[in-house]
Amino acid sequence: MTDDAPADQPGPGHAAIIMDGNGRWAKARGRPRSFGHKRGVETVRQIVEDAGDLGVRYLTLFSFSTENWNRPADEVGALFELLKHYVEADLEGLARRGVRIRIVGRRDNLGSDLTAIIERAEDRTRDNDAFHLTIAFNYGGRDEILRTCQAIAREAADGRLDPDTLDEATLGTHLDTVGLPDVDLMIRTSGEQRISNFLLWQAAYAELVFLDVLWPDFSRQDLARAIDLYRQRSRRYGGVDAGAA
Template structure:
């Protein structure tokens, strides 16, 4: 991972201040299609996708984001060919072993979300190592969704609350949205302001379904290995131009209604 800089986002040309999101989620899609379009094996697409991830982390630091959540491996990905899954696990190990020191130096704090109980011991140990080594980071919070599924996360949270209620530890009447969210993998993390998906697909694919209730979405036609600083900046710029109402109305609309 190359050294990072402190450049501000080099996006909008107009003088209006850029509204940078606090938390960006990224669905890194299209590695295999990128490779296939070039007559390359799928593993080469994943290797290039790892380079794109490194670039995205550098850009997130430069843009001074507080949180970046990347969908690295879904629970459904286990259905892929055994050789491809093995290649992906190898890339995960390489990323942690080769990049951990640089991430720590860049003041990045890593948090891994997703199920770990059914992972191999060496993978669990690597994930724990990444979290432990960077636990003192006060810069970018890099959240890695690994062996993750949003439906499974929500079901696990519901089970945990049901067990606590059955044991008399909580009153079911006290369970509200905030209480429920405190049992999710992302407890304590603000919901994503912006979710970016590459490869032209326009769906969540079981990613942060609870947390994305009011997220803005940007779908890019490029495959993940082609995702670079320019593409990241364009997505942030589009986010900054949008009007977020969270189910309400804008102040301008309210003022207009008051005058009529």
């Protein structure tokens, strides 16, 4: 950490990561993109452990977006199989460590086998509270907000909700991430500098950190560096810095 970083500035409670660069990592090694995604899962395993050690209690990972359906079918299939394998292989270990698992995103166009795995993981860890791991799969921020608006509109049409009483808190109860705090720190790997339709509502005041490292190479040291950058910043939420003249 730099000398002028606020020593008492707390770290992020909720970190979200756009895990980018698997394909480029594989291409640089002359391997198919699926090889990079497989290696990326190993990084996920390590970072889930490291995040808790570094004081993060909520970690949300962007795994598969609603736009990723436009990728080649074999790559999409590989990503689905990797999610199945990760959840099935790691579920009991994560559950024993007190990790609560959530999978957010659309489920209406997922296969019944994958949906069953997702539901089993969520049910198995529902009462855990030591660490919260959320995986955004088949997820898009605009899609989530649209589905939320549709649900609220249906409640209003049925007379179960007065539109005049709708506020941010009520809207939040209809989001996929209900019960999770807003994002404090959003990290994107690979050097790209955009949020790509990820947690648009929840990251309204998140600090953004873009790191020029491909996801399979992302390490504990990279996560610690992002947290240090976060701690150096002054979060004003639209107000004025307390130290400003």
